[in-house]
Amino acid sequence: MSAAPVTGGPGAGEMPLDELIASLTVDVPDHPEPGILFRDLTPVFASGPAFRRMVAGLAAAAASDPRAAAVATSAGRDFDVVVGVEARGFLLAAAVAYDRGVGVVPVRKAGKLPRERVAADYALEYGTATLELHSDSIRAGARVLVVDDVLATGGTLGATVELVERLGGVVAAVSVVVELTALGGRERLAPHTVHALWAT
Numbered sequence: 001m002s003a004a005p006v007t008g009g010p011g012a013g014e015m016p017l018d019e020l021i022a023s024l025t026v027d028v029p030d031h032p033e034p035g036i037l038f039r040d041l042t043p044v045f046a047s048g049p050a051f052r053r054m055v056a057g058l059a060a061a062a063a064s065d066p067r068a069a070a071v072a073t074s075a076g077r078d079f080d081v082v083v084g085v086e087a088r089g090f091l092l093a094a095a096v097a098y099d100r101g102v103g104v105v106p107v108r109k110a111g112k113l114p115r116e117r118v119a120a121d122y123a124l125e126y127g128t129a130t131l132e133l134h135s136d137s138i139r140a141g142a143r144v145l146v147v148d149d150v151l152a153t154g155g156t157l158g159a160t161v162e163l164v165e166r167l168g169g170v171v172a173a174v175s176v177v178v179e180l181t182a183l184g185g186r187e188r189l190a191p192h193t194v195h196a197l198w199a200t
Contacts, residue, residue, distance in 0.1 A: 017057050018198040020050055021177060025198075039178055041149050045091060054177060054197060055095040061195030062145045062173035079145040079172045081105055081138065085131070085160055086112075089148040092177070096147055105137045107160050120162045122155035131156065133163040140168030151176040151194060154185030161192060 015023070024043040031038040044050050063078045081103045084093025090106055097104035110119065110130035117132040138144060144164050148157055161171050171192055179186065179196035186194050 014053075017053055020044075021054065021198045022200070024050055025178070039150060039180070041088065041177060044177070045088070051095070055092065055099060057197045058092060058147055058175040058177070058195070059096045059099055059145075061175045061197070079143040081142055081169075082145045082147055083107055083133075083138075083160060083164060085146075085148040085156055092149060093147045096145065096175075105133070107131050107133050107163065118163055118166055120159035120166075122159035123153065131159045131163065133160075133167065135167065138164055138167040138169040142169045143172040144169040145172055146174045147176070149177045151179040151185040151189075151196065152183045154183075154188030157185065157194075158188045161189060 014020075021041075021044055024041075024047060026040040026043060028038040028040050030036065044054060079100070079102060082093040082097040082100070083105045084090045085107045086109050093104045093106075108131065110132055113132050113134055116135045118135055119130050119132045121128065121130050146157060146160055146164065148160075151157060157174060157176070161174070164171055173195060174189060174192050175195045175197075177197050179194065179199040181199050
């Protein structure tokens with residue numbers, strides 16, 4: 001599967017989006033466990049101009065995905081709803097959904113959703129966990145943009161895609177801020193195209 005980076009459309013004199021994200025990201029060694037290098041994106045979120053460009057880049061990546069275009073609505077939307085993964089994915093998904101005038105659906109850790117739900121287990125590079133989605137949150141045939149901050153091993157996003165498809169949703173695109181290419185998460189998400197604003 002080929003990479004699909006996007007620049008976020010820098011204006012005159014603006015730093016390319018991938019370079020901007022890289023310049024603001026803080027590497028934290030041995031977090032949350034020894035041997036793990038954590039990419040802290042909170043400084044990117046804290047910068048208004050950077051956050052705005054990041055949100056625009058995530059939405060634009062989805063709009064450029066041929067898979068999304070193939071399922072676009074007659075109203076011209078490339079997706080009907082944005083799904084965000086707990087926790088930083090919530091911030092991104094809400095902003096993208098607001099920008100595009102569509103709804104947002106949270107994928108949560110086990111035990112957080114109060115009503116009937118579907119669940120999927122997944123492995124992280126530092127353990128295992130479960131994600132859940134309300135059973136009525138995605139209508140059959142809905143075009144879904146899946147958004148998260150980081151693609152590492154693909155466990156979190158793979159489980160999210162599984163949940164969306166089990167409910168009958170069509171994954172129009174997957175957009176992330178950072179892809180950690182050495183961990184091979186992109187392959188786990190095949191055949192879905194992954195759009196990364198910064199691949200490192």
